Amino acid sequence: MLRYTLMRLGIFAGCLVVVWGLVYSGIVPRGLGDSNGIWIVLLALVVSAPISFVVLRGERDRASVEVVGRVDRMKANLEANRAQEDLDEDAVRKQGQTS
Known part of the structure; x- marks a missing residue:
């Protein structure tokens, strides 16, 4: 699960850098007023x-299988209790x- 989260954050960070470059080079329009930072983050998302x-x-x-296994173990423990x-x-x- 941690691996998936880190990979997802890596993709977001890469997109953030690319979007930031596109906005500051003028290819993608800037946000309105002071919203430029929020615009970049939202566009990257x-x-x-x-x-x-x-x-x-x-x-x-793979992460889903891991989560389902954990939930099943927790249910079994709860039922045993x-x-x-x-x-x-x-x-x-x-x-x-x-x-």
């Missing part, structure tokens, strides 16, 4: 999103009935 979607497809699938609590409650009830 818009450009990097589809690139990340296509380029990182395999890595995203619930079952243990039910057994403990049943034991307490039986002791209360025999006393």
